[in-house]
Amino acid sequence: MMSAVVDVRLPDGGKLINLSNLKKNQIIKLELWATVFGKNTNNTDDALQSLIGSFTSTNVSGGATRGGLTASILGPFNAMASNVGASVDLDGDGDRDIGSKNASLPDGFFAVRSNTLNRAGKGVAGGRSYHIGDLQFTVSELLQTGTVAKGATEINFRPRAASTQGVWMEDGVCLIGNGGLSAGAPVVVKRVAATSPTSSGMAKSAAVFSSKPIDGLV
Ligand SMILES: [Ca+2]
Numbered sequence: 393m394m395s396a397v398v399d400v401r402l403p404d405g406g407k408l409i410n411l412s413n414l415k416k417n418q419i420i421k422l423e424l425w426a427t428v429f430g431k432n433t434n435n436t437d438d439a440l441q442s443l444i445g446s447f448t449s450t451n452v453s454g455g456a457t458r459g460g461l462t463a464s465i466l467g468p469f470n471a472m473a474s475n476v477g478a479s480v481d482l483d484g485d486g487d488r489d490i491g492s493k494n495a496s497l498p499d500g501f502f503a504v505r506s507n508t509l510n511r512a513g514k515g516v517a518g519g520r521s522y523h524i525g526d527l528q529f530t531v532s533e534l535l536q537t538g539t540v541a542k543g544a545t546e547i548n549f550r551p552r553a554a555s556t557q558g559v560w561m562e563d564g565v566c567l568i569g570n571g572g573l574s575a576g577a578p579v580v581v582k583r584v585a586a587t588s589p590t591s592s593g594m595a596k597s598a599a600v601f602s603s604k605p606i607d608g609l610v
């Protein structure tokens with residue numbers, strides 16, 4: 393069974409951005425990591441060559457923010473046929489996503505490609521992980537006013553729904569991805585209520601929420 397995952401995350405690995413810390417035109421810097429998983433415990437026989445898909449900022453329960461996404465690609469995954477993707481509103485919510493709605497053609501999709509099956513990624517349990525590029529979300533509009541927490545906005549990868557989703561190697565076998573490419577958990581933008589510092593459990597989570605977004609903001 394084939395398995396590769398594209399994960400969008402904050403530079404410190406976090407997944408949560410407190411809307412209370414955001415303002416219009418602010419840039420949120422995110423990282424794109426791809427991980428190839430095999431079945432055995434040896435990760436020196438797992439490798440990545442290419443992947444293709446889109447990125448969207450999806451509003452849940454009314455959403456938290458609108459903004460535009462832009463991507464960049466890191467070497468060696470910037471070889472011929474790589475593409476930072478077209479800037480289009482894929483989901484019709486009024487802001488720009490990256491990629492294409494037409495899965496039958498590769499045109500417009502975000503695509504990374506190395507000239508060879510690359511084994512230089514970071515070894516992780518059961519596979520190999522690669523920092524393939526970065527993503528920027530530029531806030532254009534805050535969808536919530538006041539302090540009442542409502543919806544959330546989820547920023548994530550969407551694999552191209554086609555027979556060719558990428559080329560990678562698992563346990564020494566080179567594969568052309570077909571249904572084996574998926575997205576990790578989304579980066580979530582939502583309003584996180586301030587909590588009392590006298591309540592230890594709550595204060596701890598508040599500290600996590602308030603520190604992680606700052607690492608991801610430039
Ligand atoms: Ca959006």
Ligand SMILES: [Ca+2]
Nearest residue numbers: 481483485487
């Ligand atoms: Ca959109």
Ligand SMILES: [Ca+2]
Nearest residue numbers: 430434435563
């Ligand atoms: Ca392996």
